[in-house]
Amino acid sequence: GESVGLHLPTLSVQEGDNSIINCAYSNSASDYFIWYKQESGKGPQFIIDIRSNMDKRQGQRVTVLLNKTVKHLSLQIAATQPGDSAVYFCAENILDSGYSTLTFGKGTMLLVSP
Amino acid sequence: GAGVSQSPRYKVAKRGQDVALRCDPISGHVSLFWYQQALGQGPEFLTYFQNEAQLDKSGLPSDRFFAERPEGSVSTLKIQRTQQEDSAVYLCASSFLGTSGVSLLEQYFGPGTRLTVT
Numbered sequence: 001g002e003s004v005g006l007h008l009p010t011l012s013v014q015e016g017d018n019s020i021i022n023c024a025y026s027n028s029a030s031d032y033f034i035w036y037k038q039e040s041g042k043g044p045q046f047i048i049d050i051r052s053n054m055d056k057r058q059g060q061r062v063t064v065l066l067n068k069t070v071k072h073l074s075l076q077i078a079a080t081q082p083g084d085s086a087v088y089f090c091a092e093n094i095l096d097s098g099y100s101t102l103t104f105g106k107g108t109m110l111l112v113s114p
Numbered sequence: 115g116a117g118v119s120q121s122p123r124y125k126v127a128k129r130g131q132d133v134a135l136r137c138d139p140i141s142g143h144v145s146l147f148w149y150q151q152a153l154g155q156g157p158e159f160l161t162y163f164q165n166e167a168q169l170d171k172s173g174l175p176s177d178r179f180f181a182e183r184p185e186g187s188v189s190t191l192k193i194q195r196t197q198q199e200d201s202a203v204y205l206c207a208s209s210f211l212g213t214s215g216v217s218l219l220e221q222y223f224g225p226g227t228r229l230t231v232t
Contacts, residue, residue, distance in 0.1 A: 008154055043118070043205050043223030044157065089156045101147070101170065102221065104156030 008087060010109045019077040021108045023090035028071060030092035034102065035064060035075045039086045047075070047088075077110075085112045116140070118224035120206050126230045127196045135191045135227045139208030146189050147221060148181055149205040157205050163189060196231045203228050 013019050025033065031052040036044035050057045050064045050073075057064050063076040073090050087109050091102040119138045127133050139146050144165055149157035150173075160179065162170040165186035174181070178197075183189040193200055207221040 041225065043207070043225050045223070046220050049220075091156075101159050101162060102157075104158070107154075107156050 008107050008109045010111060012111045012113065013080050015080060015082055015112055015114050017080050019075075019080045019084070019110060019112075021075045021077075021088050021110065023073040023075075023105045023108075025071050025073060025090065025092045025103075025105065027092060027094070027103065028068075029094055030103075032093040033064070033066060033073050034091045034093070035062075035073075036089045036091060036104075037084075037086045038089060038107075044089060080110070080112050082112045082114055085110055118206055118208055118222050120204075120224040120227050122227060123225065124228050124230075126232060129197060129231055130195055132192065132194045133196055133229060135193075135204050135229070137189045137191070137206030137208075137224060139187065139189070139206070140222055141187075143208035143210050143222070144186075145209045145221075146183060147207040147209075148189070148191050149207065150175075151203040151205055151226070153202070160191070160204075193229075196229075198231050201229055201231045 011019060034049040035047040037047050038044045048059045048062050048064050050066050052068060055066050061078045065074045075088060077084055087107045089107045090105045093102050118140055121136045125133055146163040148160040150160055151157040159173040161168060161174055161181045163183040166183050178194045180192045191204060203226040205223055205226045207223045209221045
C-alpha cells in the first residue's frame with residue numbers, strides 16, 4: 001500500500017526496546033488527547049487517550065504522558081515489536097466543542113527491526 | 115461489515131473532472147467526519163455530520179467540495195472540477211453519539227480513498 005510516512009521524523013528501534021514518541025500540541029485550550037497508529041494503506045487506529053485532568057495513563061504496553069505546562073505529549077511503547085512499525089499521530093480536541101473534531105499533529109514514523 | 119468502509123479505494127481523475135467518494139459508517143454511529151490527509155501529513159478535518167445534519171463544514175477548502183448524508187448513514191464527499199492540489203487520501207470516520215448529545219470520543223476510521231489528480 002501507499003506510504004503515509006514520507007518526510008516524517010523517524011524513530012528506529014530494535015525489537016524489544018522501549019520506544020518514546022513525542023508530540024507538541026498547539027492549543028492551550030485542548031483538554032483531550034489521543035494517540036493514533038496508522039499503518040501503510042490504512043486509516044488511523046485509536047491507541048490510547050488522556051484527558052487534561054490527568055498526567056499519565058497506561059494501557060497494554062503503552063503509556064501516555066501529558067505535560068500541560070509545556071504543551072507536550074508522549075507515547076511510550078514497551079517491548080516494541082515489529083508489528084508496532086507504523087506512523088504515530090497525536091491528536092487534540094476541546095471537549096466543550098460538543099463533538100470531537102480532532103486536530104492532528106504531523107506524525108512520527110516508528111521503524112522496528114527484528 | 116464491522117468497520118467503516120470507503121469506496122473506491124483509489125481514484126485517478128483528470129484535472130477538471132468531478133469525483134464522488136463514498137463512506138459507509140459503522141451501523142448505529144450517529145456522527146460522521148471527513149478528513150483530508152496529504153502525503154506525509156496528519157489528517158485535517160473537513161466536515162462533520164450528526165445524522166443527516168451537516169453541523170460543521172469549516173474545513174472544506176473551497177466551494178468545489180460538497181458533502182452530504184441524506185439518510186443519516188452513508189455519506190458522499192463530492193469534489194467538483196478537481197485540481198492537482200486536491201490529490202490526497204480522504205478519510206472518513208464515525209463515532210457513537212452519547213446520550214448527553216456529545217459525540218463519544220473514539221472515532222473509527224475507514225481505510226481512506228486515495229485521490230490522484232493528473
